Amino acid sequence: MDKTALFSLSYGVFFLSTKNGEKINACITNTAIQAASSPDRIAISCINTNITCMMIKMSKVFSLSILDSTCTYDLIERFGMHSARDTDKFMGLNLPVDKNGAPYLTEQACAVLTCRVVESIDLGSHTLFIAEIDDAFKVSKNPPLTYADYHAKVKPKPAAPAAGRKITGWKCKICGYYYEGENLPADFICPLCGHPASDFEPVYAE
Amino acid sequence: MDKTALFSLSYGVFFLSTKNGEKINACITNTAIQAASSPDRIAISCINTNITCMMIKMSKVFSLSILDSTCTYDLIERFGMHSARDTDKFMGLNLPVDKNGAPYLTEQACAVLTCRVVESIDLGSHTLFIAEIDDAFKVSKNPPLTYADYHAKVKPKPAAPAAGRKITGWKCKICGYYYEGENLPADFICPLCGHPASDFEPVYAE
Numbered sequence: 001m002d003k004t005a006l007f008s009l010s011y012g013v014f015f016l017s018t019k020n021g022e023k024i025n026a027c028i029t030n031t032a033i034q035a036a037s038s039p040d041r042i043a044i045s046c047i048n049t050n051i052t053c054m055m056i057k058m059s060k061v062f063s064l065s066i067l068d069s070t071c072t073y074d075l076i077e078r079f080g081m082h083s084a085r086d087t088d089k090f091m092g093l094n095l096p097v098d099k100n101g102a103p104y105l106t107e108q109a110c111a112v113l114t115c116r117v118v119e120s121i122d123l124g125s126h127t128l129f130i131a132e133i134d135d136a137f138k139v140s141k142n143p144p145l146t147y148a149d150y151h152a153k154v155k156p157k158p159a160a161p162a163a164g165r166k167i168t169g170w171k172c173k174i175c176g177y178y179y180e181g182e183n184l185p186a187d188f189i190c191p192l193c194g195h196p197a198s199d200f201e202p203v204y205a206e
Numbered sequence: 207m208d209k210t211a212l213f214s215l216s217y218g219v220f221f222l223s224t225k226n227g228e229k230i231n232a233c234i235t236n237t238a239i240q241a242a243s244s245p246d247r248i249a250i251s252c253i254n255t256n257i258t259c260m261m262i263k264m265s266k267v268f269s270l271s272i273l274d275s276t277c278t279y280d281l282i283e284r285f286g287m288h289s290a291r292d293t294d295k296f297m298g299l300n301l302p303v304d305k306n307g308a309p310y311l312t313e314q315a316c317a318v319l320t321c322r323v324v325e326s327i328d329l330g331s332h333t334l335f336i337a338e339i340d341d342a343f344k345v346s347k348n349p350p351l352t353y354a355d356y357h358a359k360v361k362p363k364p365a366a367p368a369a370g371r372k373i374t375g376w377k378c379k380i381c382g383y384y385y386e387g388e389n390l391p392a393d394f395i396c397p398l399c400g401h402p403a404s405d406f407e408p409v410y411a412e
Contacts, residue, residue, distance in 0.1 A: 005317035005342035006240055008272045008350045009248075010218030031239040034212055035251040036329035037400035042215075043249055043334055045241040066214045111211035119327065121336065123242035128249055128336065130327065136211035144214045146352060194243035 011147035013067045019101035020059035027052040028080030030147045040133040045126045051084045060117040063102035068110035068142035110140045161202045170200040217353035219273045225307035226265035233258040234286030236353045246339040251332045257290045266323040269308035274316035274348035316346045367408045376406040
């Protein structure tokens with residue numbers, strides 16, 4: 001089985017947010033499809049270790065901002081490469097919120113969907129949420145950012161490892177998975193989130 | 207609610223096939239995501255009135271050929287715009303089959319996934335299948351066809367209605383839904399399958 005065949009599936013890129021109690025959070029995801037049309041329902045997949053995922057399980061609501069072609073790496077890095085465990089992702093931002101209190105984007109996004117979870121299916125590494133769409137509106141006329149274009153045009157090329165420092169392992173920037181060893185194979189695929197070697201960064205000896 | 211906001215979701219285009227008993231069938235779909243990575247699972251959505259969908263509910267297996275940038279409208283029309291109720295979609299073709307007997311493409315496709323359904327969720331208009339991936343391989347190095355590029359580059363522009371003939375209604379080429387009336391609104395969205403007015407063809411008075 002050639003797992004890289006799965007990289008031929010096409011996706012968009014999304015700012016996924018929720019509000020649970022007084023807490024808001026958001027992350028970046030790439031898996032959303034319209035799953036039915038009467039009523040309109042979407043299905044999204046989310047990594048179980050992700051705090052936004054845990055919060056959606058409790059709040060049962062989320063907002064999906066569909067990122068567009070003007071999206072910057074700064075936005076992806078702020079919401080996709082950090083955890084709310086370590087940082088305040090919303091510092092300095094003042095985002096509008098939907099009727100459930102979930103923040104959404106009016107820049108770098110072309111459309112926003114307000115969603116209510118009707119079914120959650122735990123698939124081990126991820127949870128698949130099926131949600132009814134309570135509201136939908138456009139915020140720009142820019143084309144949506146595809147996941148392929150994110151990789152080709154938005155994501156910076158991996159930096160060369162620092163000279164003279166010993167690499168002890170590699171960390172997946174998407175989910176935090178740790179690979180022990182100096183050399184990460186070029187065709188390595190993260191066993192936790194399915195992302196490729198280019199999404200890993202070196203971890204150096206102290 | 208602006209339902210056209212849902213058209214900003216990004217998709218690929220797929221040849222979806224199955225074998226049930228001695229019968230094979232295939233259709234064209236655009237909704238597939240990797241839903242989990244340990245084990246590898248995908249989620250696809252399929253219109254309930256579609257024969258391939260009905261057969262997958264019984265066979266519990268399917269093959270997904272990920273269409274690539276060389277895909278022609280002939281292929282889409284043969285498998286996506288006709289029903290096995292009226293035509294033999296495979297006439298003149300001799301496609302290879304996977305271990306479950308489901309046919310797959312070695313041309314106009316870049317990768318093939320052999321899948322086994324582990325959960326089916328009926329969502330009214332559609333069924334969402336969650337499937338474990340038993341095999342995956344690449345068949346070309348061409349980039350996958352995106353649904354946006356299918357609309358912009360592969361799909362022919364709608365023909366002007368025949369002059370001098372009276373239009374009594376419009377039929378959705380994707381699911382067969384019938385709209386009664388001479389004038390289909392430009393922003394009409396099929397209530398059955400969610401496709402836009404450009405996927406409808408005129409129905410003339412006898």
